[in-house]
Amino acid sequence: GDIFDMFFGGSGRRRNTGPERGADLRYDLRIDFEAAAFGQETTIRVPRIELCPTCHGNRAKPGTPIKTCPNCHGAGQVQMVQNTAFGRFSTVRTCDRCQGEGKTIETPCPECAGRGRLRRVREIKITIPAGVDTGHRLRVSGEGEAGERGGPAGDLYVYLSVKPHPLFQRTGDDLILERAISYAQATLGGTVEVPTLESPAELRIPEGTQPGTLFKLRGKGIPHLRGSGRGDLLVRVKIEVPTKMTPAQREAVRQLAEAFGEQVSPPEKGFINKVKEAFGK
Template identity: 50%
Template sequence: MSKRDYYEVLGVDKGSSPEDIKRAYRKLAMKYHPDKNPGDASAEAKFKEVSEAYEVLSSPDKKQRYDQFGHAGMNGQGGFEGFGGGAGFEDIFGDIFDMFGGGGFGRRNRGPQKGADVKYETTITFEEAAFGTETTIQFHKDETCDTCDGTGAKPGTSVKTCTDCNGSGEVRFVQRTPLGQIVNVRPCTKCHGSGKQVEVPCSTCRGKGVERKLKKVKVKIPAGVDNGSVISLRGEGEPGLKGGPHGDLYVVIRVMDHNLFEREGYNVYCEIPITFAQAALGDELEVPTLEGKVKYKIPEGTQSGTVFRLRGRGIVHPKGHGKGDQFVKVVVEVPKKLSERQKDIIRQFAAESGEDVHEQRKSFFEKVKEALK
């Protein structure tokens, strides 16, 4: 029976990043791991298949060879038959063993573990992104239970050492895998890895030692942030395990569109309509900027679509590397309704001007004539 395409096995594309490939592998390996499917030969075969696919696609050299020659280019270097041990072998199975509490490769997490990170999205205005602001965000997270002070036990009762794991939080067992029998370690199911037993659980947290609370955090957003910027706050995430530190809070910035300005990097762009008279004769315009209006002189004969630059009127760099500029595009408005007198004046202007003054139009028709010769 021919082997399935490794990308198809993991459900990823050829252009997927190493992180996407690893994420897909861990998800499928967790699903088909023998621990979760005892005695299921089909699940064991799929576990072997996804592990084989990951062993090849996670290695830059093997992946390149596979992309070029397919299964024929492996020459026994992919799949369980081709595993030669060493670091690659340990890495591919170590990830799975970690999911189930560790394994025979010494990768168990017995000590304190950092808590999970928290991601939060907040929306700010265009001006707030340009000048910075301070906001308060609210989200739910686990915090130490106030009733039991994190012990998980009802006040007045005791916490004892777990009798199943003798306080280690882990139990050893022999697991049958495609590689044979391996001595594995998993968190104790009786104490959930804590090493302790609660006789009478706390009524507030039900023995967990933590309770879900509404957390309010002040976030200082620096000037110059852009859509997608991330601000990290250490220690504001979920609590750690076994006395480990809290995780971190990552605040993702979303910036609202502005009705007048657009942004590209640290530069600001806008359009200003001007009349034909202003374009022809020149004028002093009042140009809106993020810091208020400024005056700017445009020369006579300004063409529609001309872009002027206002230095230092853009957005400040968050790390103090100066400011961007503002670019102003002028667009000549053609009046839609004219009085008879205005029409007569324009006709007189056209007759008086002739064709010589319309340099761009004249140049265009000369190019047309040249092209049609």
């Protein structure tokens, strides 16, 4: 080693010999819109480092001895004294024989090859609370990777993303729904059925409703994540113009337009009438 090794014992490369907490893990989970709204219990499969079930982390084959390291006498570190031109210096290094653990094994565990830990895929049941949204993080204590030398396991963090819904848009805990109504319903009023996250509900349309009018159904939105109650369902109406009408329906609309003093296109003449006009009959 160089002069810095002599002064600082390997430039600070001393290994931690005490209990060490396991690493935290992240798991990304995509859930349905309804699961985010009402909550759900689900099971996820998480790859992680676990303690060996055979040796329970001590790295030795069951029934074989685990001895105190004869080199460091269980300290995990050895002291070295060197004489230099500057005088006599004492340094402390990690024990090379036991790698800082203070004990040695004669027969390694056959399942983990003496490592004490294994990579496994573990099924973990989690509970998704009602009212979560994309970006919400669930903490599952102690379900991260196993610790070392008796240290505790890390935690598992589940990050949620929510699939979009074909009908509803979410704004906070409120839902927005677009509902088409007919010209007659908008003009004369009436009652229409609208979907909710549960069963359909009735919405009263007042006379003279304009396109884009927003109606509120209280308590039909997303449950509040913290506290009781729910958001609202906001229904935005749009006027649906018919693309196909019977002659009687066309005539009725034409008469309505005349009653309002509006000019509309004249009725199209039939094929027979067009032929008669062409020949002057």
